[in-house]
Amino acid sequence: MSPTLAGVIGLTALLVATLALVFAIQALKALRDPATAVPVRRKPAEQLPQQTHRQTPGTQLKPSAGPVSEPPAQAKPLTVKEDLRQLHKELDALRGELGHALRHLAVVRYDAFGDMGGHLSWSTALLDDFGNGVVLTSINGRSDARSYAKNVREFSSESKLSPEEAEAIEQLRLQVQPADAGGPANEGQHARQA
Numbered sequence: 375m376s377p378t379l380a381g382v383i384g385l386t387a388l389l390v391a392t393l394a395l396v397f398a399i400q401a402l403k404a405l406r407d408p409a410t411a412v413p414v415r416r417k418p419a420e421q422l423p424q425q426t427h428r429q430t431p432g433t434q435l436k437p438s439a440g441p442v443s444e445p446p447a448q449a450k451p452l453t454v455k456e457d458l459r460q461l462h463k464e465l466d467a468l469r470g471e472l473g474h475a476l477r478h479l480a481v482v483r484y485d486a487f488g489d490m491g492g493h494l495s496w497s498t499a500l501l502d503d504f505g506n507g508v509v510l511t512s513i514n515g516r517s518d519a520r521s522y523a524k525n526v527r528e529f530s531s532e533s534k535l536s537p538e539e540a541e542a543i544e545q546l547r548l549q550v551q552p553a554d555a556g557g558p559a560n561e562g563q564h565a566r567q568a
Contacts, residue, residue, distance in 0.1 A: 473503040480545035482538045486513045499542035503550060505529035509539045 452460065478501045486495040494514040501507035509531065511522040524533040529547045531539075 474506075476500040476502055476507050478502070478507075478546045478550055480542040480549070482542045482545075484538050487515055490514070490516065495538075497536065497538040497542045499526065499539070499546050501526060501529070501543070501546050501550070505543075505547065505550065509535070509542060511536065511539055 478499075480499045481496055482498075483493040483496045485491060485493055495512060497509060497511040499507065499509045505526065505528045507526050509524050509526055511524075513520045513522075524531050524535065524539065526543060529543055531543075535543070
């Protein structure tokens, strides 16, 4: 087996194990504290279609083949006020989780080397509402391409940042902080052509 194929298989196994761990942690949290778990709404089971009956002259009415099932007993429906309260709780929980999602993106494209054109090199910052996330950089040359990933915590990194990486993070700092002050945040992608 080639080293590349073994690496791909290893990374795939690592991804599957990570997803299994995330789901297990969420299940444990729901078991430990059901009040904070987001409830899943299930639709009531639908009734089976009416059975057809056949009657021929001189015979009694007989049901067609197949058992007739009774519809399941439904739980007491919530009042509109209770349902709205429940929806507000769910919405608040989702908003709290959304703040930690990597949902802010800034892209800076540039020419890393003077003899190259086309803005093939780029730096991308992916951050949450608190300025935590990652900055990814790809530097493309004539014969090779190098990629880097650096951790970002509160809009700064322990690793030395290139000017383009710092610019991508600064774009997101300006984008996220007006949202904290109550102003509109420009979500989406920003690009600079150097």
